[in-house]
Amino acid sequence: CDVTRAVSVSVNGVAVTLDHATGSWQHSVSGLHPGINRLVIEEWDAQQHVIAQSHLDIYHESGAGNTLSGTVAIDTTLAAEDGPWYVTGPLNVLPGVTLTIEPGTSLFFTPIGGITVQPEGVLRCEGTRYHRIRLGRSPGSTENWQGIRIAAPSGQDSDAQNQISFTDFDAGDAQGECIALRRSRLLLDEVTWANSSDTVLELYRPKLEV
Numbered sequence: 001c002d003v004t005r006a007v008s009v010s011v012n013g014v015a016v017t018l019d020h021a022t023g024s025w026q027h028s029v030s031g032l033h034p035g036i037n038r039l040v041i042e043e044w045d046a047q048q049h050v051i052a053q054s055h056l057d058i059y060h061e062s063g064a065g066n067t068l069s070g071t072v073a074i075d076t077t078l079a080a081e082d083g084p085w086y087v088t089g090p091l092n093v094l095p096g097v098t099l100t101i102e103p104g105t106s107l108f109f110t111p112i113g114g115i116t117v118q119p120e121g122v123l124r125c126e127g128t129r130y131h132r133i134r135l136g137r138s139p140g141s142t143e144n145w146q147g148i149r150i151a152a153p154s155g156q157d158s159d160a161q162n163q164i165s166f167t168d169f170d171a172g173d174a175q176g177e178c179i180a181l182r183r184s185r186l187l188l189d190e191v192t193w194a195n196s197s198d199t200v201l202e203l204y205r206p207k208l209e210v
Helices: none
Strands: 008-011 035-044 050-060 066-072 076-078 085-093 098-101 106-109 114-117 122-126 133-137 148-151 162-170 177-182 185-194 199-204 207-209
Touching: 035 106, 035 133, 085 098, 114 122, 122 133, 177 185
Parallel strands: 066 085, 076 098, 085 106, 085 114, 098 122, 106 133, 114 148, 122 162, 133 162, 148 177, 162 185, 177 199, 185 207
Antiparallel strands: 008 035, 035 050
């Protein structure tokens, strides 16, 4: 910590114990969700402006978790406390159905795993600043997963309100891109991508807000 500028340090919005003489600090983390938790470390000046920011990813092993694949035929919510969620195959969100991924949730995908949102189906993948969502391969795996596809067929447009926010993608480009958006609507906000060597966004006649 740069004590010549910073007067306080926080981890996920919680003030830590700072030694102003040495710039060192300590903090006990609690309330971790099963899966990967991103700790956001921020240094603040006297005017309460963030002057430096970094992060640390911590894997919390809960010994539990759930698996899922196949058709999402009814409105479904994936909660952080029930995770991590292991997606073992294609996940297909049907028209008129909403798949909600709650803040802090981790989804780990096998190489054939991915999410396809049919026209008028809805994906609500909405994390928060300090409770981000992780979509990635299982810790220790080196294989990429299929990514997310939100697409309407030729001659049809989908106005369903899809959103991906405060979410971290890891290695999700096995289909050729992390997100394929075709003739559909999507809001992207505070999204990161890691370990992707292919295209991040593949767009065709999209309604995209970033």
